[in-house]
Each structure stands twice: as structure tokens, then as C-alpha cells.
Amino acid sequence: MIHILGAERVLLCDEEFRLLSKGAVAFLGDKILAVDSYEKLQKRYPEALAEYHPQGILLPGLINAHLHLEFSANQTTLLYGGFDRWLSSVITHRDVLMGEGAKEAMRRALDEVLSSGTTTIGAISSAGLDLEILAHSSLRVLFFNEVIGSNPSAIDFLWEDFLGRLKRSEEFKSSRFTPLVAIHSPYSVHPFLIKRALLEAKRLGGVVSTHFMESKEEREWLEESRGFFGDFFARFFGGVKPKALSTPLEFLELLEGQRVMLVHGVQMNEEELAKAASLGASLASCPRSNRLLGGELLDISKVKKAGIPFLLATDGLSSNTSLSLLEELRIALFAYAKEPLESWARELVLSVTKRAAYALGLESGELREGLKADLALFELEGIGECTQEALQWILHAKKVKTLYIEGKKVEVK
């Protein structure tokens, strides 16, 4: 049965940011058949099940390319105001946050993801605790099995652990669930592990995600093997002060030939930005997380100048107050106060739709024939008279009204 979903405004989220007034999407099964005016689609598909929302604003389902679901139990436990104190507090409280109550917290967090109009997430899985919840959720999930480990004496164990998680996640592979590989960061993964993990990534196909240049402490460590991370690793490595495993550029070179999504990049310098651009990497920015941990936001103009597509994501509840992309969009709108308001609003919309889809290699993120029928319909009073649709949607959207993933209506709490 063909469905037609019509709305007062339809945001195609193509590169020209075209809009339709009284537009609609026709879809069959998991795919979009056509995007046109509601009237024309009704004529073309007279048998279709059609609905029209006169206060509606229809977008492709939003894509939250980077989050950590496993830490959803954090609310006021972790310390903010410095990457060093934050990471130390994560180590201290990790077991409690991932213990009793973690699953319930993850379920609540996913409800929030859906109600913000998100249809796809990129979830970094550190321990596999989130595997079954995500595999059984109605979301489209890119499940990034994260490899971590810099201490040579622990590498074999950590590799086996990673491989076990990866294999287990592969059992759940489906049209909506894609197992992938994430590399934790340049400071925490041995090049030996990185190379082996990249072979697994090649076997799987698809994008690799990695945190990169999130904090000043990271640069200090990678370039000079000193500072916070020196003491941090010494504690874990039994008093022996190790050295950094690679410079930022050497790390990027390891990723050559691989589709990569870098995460954060707040501290990237121009050389690193140029290198990332030459790799064809995308960059996911999480402004709320960056502000809470490091006290600095990504310099968007530098990233744009380097020609790197940036996308917006929430990060996990370990460093944010919600997994709602709507809230992240609002913060980004106001926090980047010097960006021209309307064009910035449009860029932000693209950063959670088309550009996020590009970064993750998805057949969605746009309303276009042949793409997945992942659709998010919101209601906004007065949208019919509005000429600043992207802006007003970011300002006012609180909860999605109707959500489709692969052409199936999803219940939103």
C-alpha cells in the first residue's frame, strides 16, 4: 500500500535547501517513491493512503551520528568543567553508571531520541551493554564497536574483547542494524590495534568513527608525552610513564583509505584539518559536550574553510543533558551567535540530515525518490505564513508528531 504524507511545508534537505509548500512524500515499503506537491501525488497515486497536516513541517528523519548510550545513567554524577576532571570521574564512576539501572536509563534515553524526531543513531559501544537494546529498538542503528587499549601488556586481552563484541553484534545485522568499528582515540589505542581494527572495518565495509583532538590535554600528550595523560596512564600502567603512541598527524595517516568520521576536533590545527580534508573525513561536532568538558566550541569557520563537512550530534549523557537533537540544534543556533542567523539555521538542519547521512554512508537524510522512507513530521503553528522555516523549526520544535522508519510508523512516547 502506497502512503502519502503531506504537510504545509516540506524541507527536502538537499544541498540547495529547497522547500515545498503543501508538499508531500509518497512511499511504498521502505522506500520513497516520489516527492512533489500533495495535490499532484494524490492524482498520481489515487489509491494511496493519504494524510495531510495543515500545520505540518516534514523533514527526513534526523540523524544523531555520535552518542554513547551505555552512559545514559549519568545525570549529576560526572564532573564537568575540564576534560581531566571529567575523565577521572568517568573512571571512578564507570562501574556504577554501567551497573544496575543502566538498561532502564538506556531505554528512557532512546525514548527521548525518538521523540526528538531522530530515526538514525551512530552509537559508540564500549562494552556491548547496549547491543540488545539497540538491536531490538525501532531506530536505524550504526553500532560502532569501540576498540581501546594502549598498554602493550593488555593488548591481546583487549583485542579479544573487541573481537568478541564485534562478532556478537554481527549476529544482529539487519537492514536497520549495521555493526561497525570505532577507534576510541589517538591517545588510547595502540597503532597495532588500530591496524587490526581497520582490517575488520574493511571486511565490514562502512565508516569508522573516532574521537579526535577533543581536548588541550590530548594535544599536550600526543605532542609532548606530558600533562594530565602522563599521570593518568602512569596510574594504569603501574607507575611506568609511557609515551604517546602517535602524533595527531600520524594517527590520521593510519586512517588513509578508510571512510572516516572524526568526532569533536575542537583542538585541530590547520595542518590536521588539511590532512582530514584530504582523507575525505567528516567531522561530528557536539557543542554541549565540548562546552561542558573542555570549555571550547569547534571553530566552524575553520572547518568550513578546510572543506570538511561537519555534522551535529549530541554525544552521550555522560557529557550532555539530553540525547535530543532538537535541543542540540537550539544550543548550536545560539552558541554560534556570530553565524548569519538564517543560513546557519539551514546549515544546522543539513548537519543532522543530509550531511550526517553522507558522513555515515546512509541512503537517507534527504527527501528524494529512491531513498529510505525515514520521515519526521512536526507541527508548528503559523508555518503556512512563515518565511523562515528552518529557523522557526529549530526555535520551536519540541517533539515529533509522526515518525516513520523504513516506511513503518514508529510509536513515540
Next chain:
Amino acid sequence: MIHILGAERVLLCDEEFRLLSKGAVAFLGDKILAVDSYEKLQKRYPEALAEYHPQGILLPGLINAHLHLEFSANQTTLLYGGFDRWLSSVITHRDVLMGEGAKEAMRRALDEVLSSGTTTIGAISSAGLDLEILAHSSLRVLFFNEVIGSNPSAIDFLWEDFLGRLKRSEEFKSSRFTPLVAIHSPYSVHPFLIKRALLEAKRLGGVVSTHFMESKEEREWLEESRGFFGDFFARFFGGVKPKALSTPLEFLELLEGQRVMLVHGVQMNEEELAKAASLGASLASCPRSNRLLGGELLDISKVKKAGIPFLLATDGLSSNTSLSLLEELRIALFAYAKEPLESWARELVLSVTKRAAYALGLESGELREGLKADLALFELEGIGECTQEALQWILHAKKVKTLYIEGKKVEVK
């Protein structure tokens, strides 16, 4: 009957930002009797009606020193992205926004004010449309009757209109409702009107509020009598191009000897900041409004350096998405990303409590013996183990749990 309201954390909101653990406020009638540990207050007042909130965080009721309630019907009508286009859209849509539906919109907006834990507002009234709603609300209200008018031929009429509104508002004067005077701005009020209005302000006592240096267009006009405002006034003055009535400094000089709260000040230069400091003026900042209209935020460090106390306010729904101070605080926390996180959070809390009370000349804004029993109690899971109370409260507070104004419990929707 004495009441004791106890909570896991009590934020006194004094200049040292002291906190009590398992603290409480005892109050009788409209006044705070004592602030101490819950246990001690129970012993001191054994007959009191006492309640304790183990997840509670208790603050003085919040103070939203600057808003325009009359424009509450705006949601997506007005144009953002430039002061010029915004002001033009206000003129075009003013009658509709203030027409049918305005009162219902104002009531809804006040519900939101209360549910954000606000006990006092400074409301700029342009037409008196909000008078009865505010006079009958449970909020503490500073009702700023606004004088406007720069065209000499209309001055008499506008003065009579202002005086009529002022007198009418004086009929509602009470312990919670204070009629005051606001001067619209340096560009829109003739010095002749300003002087007369200031005499009324002297008669009433209390603070005068005025928009000041909100936009680049304002400076261009005041200093060079050209730009957007040149055309704008020419339209209203029948084709004759008028000249600016005073420079920014001359305007400030008119306010000499008067307790003043300036609003916005985004474009103030150092000379003007120094002059404002010498007047003992406070400065109310509305970051969301500033970003939407002018695309720039107030440079807080300059304001602090000049020694001017700043406070945070929402402005009206004509230039904001909500009248919730909680949302404004969150935006300010993230938008001023370079301010040190924890101390900035504490400053922000003071900017809607103690400092706002100072700016408006209120006997509230702090939890201290003898002040008004205006109290806002929130619940925050894990507050007992939390060491970053101000920060976590700003991050997570969505809705007040219990609100007292002048010692009376107020229903919150």
C-alpha cells in the same frame, strides 16, 4: 503559622554563593524569619509546619527583570536575523499581535513564567493591555509604564497617553504590584518627554528601565542621524528626515541621579560603559533576544571590567521562544562558552536572583532573614552527592516543584 521549607541543598544566593546542606528557610507571613539547617530550625520552631525535600534544591524565587508580556501572541510571525527587519515586522504585525488572542497568550505566558520558578517580573507595558492580567496575577510585578515618542507634533498626545496608563496602573498598587516608568530608548523618546517622565519616576520612587544600545542601527542613527532609522522615521514623520535627539552619552546624562536599569547594551562602547557605571546603573542582558535580532551577544567581560552589575532576563515573546529563565540560563551557559564553567554558572544564578533584586531595588533575591519569602524549590535527582550544584541545577531544572510568593504557596501549572 510559621513554615519551614527544607531541602537537601539550599542556595542562599549571597555574594559569596554560600550553600547549606540539609538546610531550610523558616518564614512567617510574607517574611523570612531564619535560614539555617533544617534540624536547627525544627528545634527553634517546634510548632512550625515543616516539610523536607530529600532531592530538593531551594533558591530564592527567580527574578525576570525585563520582558514584554503584551507581545506574547508572537510565535513565528516576526522576522528574525536583523534589528531592522525585526522592527519593521513588529510595526506591520503589532495590531494583530495585540489583538484578539493576546490576552489568552499572555495568560499562557505567565503560566510558563511561574513554572520556571520565577516569582518577580519586570514587565514593560507599551499599551496597558497587560495591566489587569498582571495586577491580578500571583507574581510580584514591577509594572514599567513605557513612554515613547520622538515626533514633536505627536508629543502631547503620547504624553497624555503615557500619563493615563501610568495613573491607571497606580490604582492597582499593592505590596506585590509596583507601578514604575520605562523610557523606550534613546532613539525613540524626545528629551522633553524623558525629563517629564523622570519627574513622574521621582514621584513614584524606584528604578527606571530603558533599552539602550541594542543594535548597530541604533548607534548609526544616534551618532550620524542616518541608516535604517533615518528611513524608518521618515516614513512615520511624513517624508521629513528628522535628526537624532541625543547621542548615547547625552541620553545617559539625562538619567543622572536616577536609579537605572539599562537593557541590552550589546553595542555599548567603553565610554558609555564608564558613564553607565558612574550612574550606578545595572545592565539587563537577554542573550536569546540579542542573538535573534542583532546576531551579537553582550561582551560580558567588558561589562564586568566596567564594574556594572549585569542580570539575565528573557525579553518578550516578540524576540524569544519562551519566558522561561531556566531556558535563558541554559542558553547563556552554553553561548558564553569561554567563561569558566562553574563560576559562570554561579554568576548566572546570581544574575537572576541577588543581582536582579539589586537592579530593581527589591527586598528579595536572597535567602536571608528579613527579606521577602519568595522561594523556589526544585527537585534534582542525585543532588545530595553533587558538588556542582549551580551548574547541575542550570543544566537540569525544567520546572519548579513548589513556589512561594510573599510566603504564600502559588499554584503552578
